[in-house]
Amino acid sequence: MYVGYLDTNGTLFAKVLHKGDVFVFPKGLVHFEFNFGATPAFGIAGLSCQNPGLVRVADSLFGASPAITNEVLAKAFRIDAATVQRIKAQFTTKK
Template identity: 95%
Template structure:
C-alpha cells in the first residue's frame, strides 16, 4: 500500500503546484458567452456580462483590419488592437488580436504585454523581430511573408521594418486585455516623472542627458 499512497501524494503535490499557474490566466467562461456590458460601471476582474437577451451577432464581430493603419508618426508604426473594448464578445474568452503596420524604416518600439503571449504572422513585407529573455539574451530573426514568430508572455519585444516598402502583420494574443508597456515611454515619459537621479544611475548617463531624453517624450503627449 505504500507505493499507491506515494503516487497519490505526488499527484496532489503536482495539482497544488499547478493551481497558481492556472489562476494567472484570464478567467474561464462558465457559460456559452459573456459579452462585455460597456454601459456597466461595476468594476470586476474582466468585464460585467451583458444580459444574454440583449446580445446580437454584432457583439461578436469587428470590421477594419483590412485597412492599413496610419504610420505617419515618429515611429512609423501603427497597431490596431482588437481587444475586449473593441469586440465585447471576447469577454472571458482569453484571446485578442491586432494588426501591425510598419512604414519603411518603421519601428514598433520595445514593449511588453503583461498579460499575454503574442504570435505574429507577417502578411506583407519583411520584419526584423525579437525579444529578450530574463537573462538579457536576445532571440531575433528576419521574417518574410507567411513567417510566424512568438513572443512569450511579459517579455520585452519589438518589430522593425528595415525594408524599402511597407510591411504589415496580424498578431494573436492570449488575453482579452493584453496590456501594453512601452519601455522607453514608461521610464522617460512617466507621470509623475521618475527622478533624474534614478534614470541617470540606471542608464549610466548624466542628469542633463536624462533631461534631454525626457523632453523628447514630453513633446509626444
C-alpha cells in the same frame, strides 16, 4: 521585418521574417518589430493576456546579450546612434 524578444536574463532572440513567416513572442517579455525594408510591412498579432507581469524594460533593451542593434533602438526611441551608445554604456551586458 526584423523581430525579436528578450528573455528574463536579457538574452536576445531575433530573426528576419519574410512573407508568410511566423514568430511567437512569449507572454510578458519585451519584444520588438522593425520594418527595415523599402515597402510597408503587414503583421498580425494575437494576445493571450492583459497582465504581462513586471519587466525591467531599460535593463532588457539596453543590456541585452547579444545586443539589440543601435539602429533598432535609435528608431524605436527616436534618438541618434551616439545617444544609444551612451545609454548602453550605463548597463552591463548580461551573459
